[in-house]
Structure formats: C-alpha cells, structure tokens
Amino acid sequence: MKFLSSLSTRHYVYIVGLLLLALVLASCAGFDLGDIVKVKTPNNIQQTTGLPSTLSLNEAETEYQNWFNQTQTTGAQWKNNIEKAGELRGLFSQLTLSALDTVGPTVAGLPVLGPALPALTGIVGLFLGSGRLRKEKEASFNKGLEKGRDFTGGSGAGGAGGAGGGTTA
Numbered sequence: 001m002k003f004l005s006s007l008s009t010r011h012y013v014y015i016v017g018l019l020l021l022a023l024v025l026a027s028c029a030g031f032d033l034g035d036i037v038k039v040k041t042p043n044n045i046q047q048t049t050g051l052p053s054t055l056s057l058n059e060a061e062t063e064y065q066n067w068f069n070q071t072q073t074t075g076a077q078w079k080n081n082i083e084k085a086g087e088l089r090g091l092f093s094q095l096t097l098s099a100l101d102t103v104g105p106t107v108a109g110l111p112v113l114g115p116a117l118p119a120l121t122g123i124v125g126l127f128l129g130s131g132r133l134r135k136e137k138e139a140s141f142n143k144g145l146e147k148g149r150d151f152t153g154g155s156g157a158g159g160a161g162g163a164g165g166g167t168t169a
Contacts, residue, residue, distance in 0.1 A: 024136040033057075034054050034056060034057040034058040034061075035057075035058060036056070037056065038054045038055070038056060038057070038061040039054065039055050039056070039057055040053065040054055041053055041054065041055055041060070041063075045067060049063070049067060115166060132149055
C-alpha cells in the first residue's frame with residue numbers, strides 16, 4: 001500500500017500505458033476480451049435450456065440468439081395452431097347455425113317441437129364447453145325460465161284482472 005502512495009502521476013501514466021499496450025498486443029494475437037467478461041444467465045433460462053449460471057460474453061451472445069430464435073419459432077407455431085383451431089371453430093359454428101336455419105322452420109311448424117327447440121338447444125348447451133361456461137349458460141337458462149314464468153303468469157293474471165275490472169266498473 002505504501003508503494004502505491006509513493007508513485008507519482010508520471011508512474012501512473014506509464015502503468016496505464018503499459019496495460020493498454022499489453023491489451024492491444026493481446027488483441028492482435030487473437031485474444032478476445034469477450035472470453036474474460038462474464039454474463040449472468042437468468043434462472044428460468046438456466047432451467048429450460050440447461051445453461052450454467054455464468055457464461056462468457058461471446059458464449060452468451062450465441063446462446064441468446066439460439067434461445068431467441070427457438071422462442072420465436074415456438075411462438076409462431078403456437079399462434080398458427082391457435083388460428084387453425086379458430087378457423088375450425090368458425091366452420092363448426094357456421095355448420096351448426098346453417099343446420100338450425102334449415103331445421104328451424106320445419107320444426108317450428110310442429111306443435112310440440114317448435115316451442116321446445118330453444119329449450120332443447122339450451123339444455124344441450126349446458127352439457128357442452130368448460131365448467132365455467134356451463135355454469136354461465138345454466139344460470140342464464142334458469143334466469144330465462146324464471147322471466148318466462150313471470151311473463152306468462154303476470155300477463156295472464158294481470159290481463160284477466162284488468163279486463164274484469166274494466167267490465168265490472
């Protein structure tokens with residue numbers, strides 16, 4: 001420590017100059033500073049790729065490019081699969097709607113099946129889809145049934161009472 005404090009500014013300049021000269025000569029000889037500088041690898045990337053916790057800068061750049069390309073490829077494949085599934089869902093939806101459009105008027109003319117068609121499709125819808133969707137559909141169906149009961153019960157009693165009240169008065 002005493003040695004460093006006894007050095008003058010000129011000595012420091014010479015030491016820095018020698019270090020720079022050594023680095024320039026090492027670079028000319030093919031020595032790469034990227035092999036000395038270390039980079040930390042994130043934990044989730046270590047777990048998915050099996051890379052060590054620290055890499056040299058040169059290795060890290062190469063591994064990052066490989067990881068990035070693989071991630072983009074995987075993401076593009078997943079997006080493509082989602083789009084294909086969406087197209088299939090649209091196709092099935094169109095087929096179902098066109099089948100209902102075709103069968104609907106025919107069934108509507110039958111006295112029992114006409115009014116029952118919406119109820120039957122609602123009941124079938126309860127058994128399709130995920131659990132959450134099924135619960136939502138069931139709640140909506142039950143609410144619709146209650147509103148229908150209120151509507152038919154309320155209009156029949158209210159209409160008869162209103163007409164009867166009008167005739168008696």
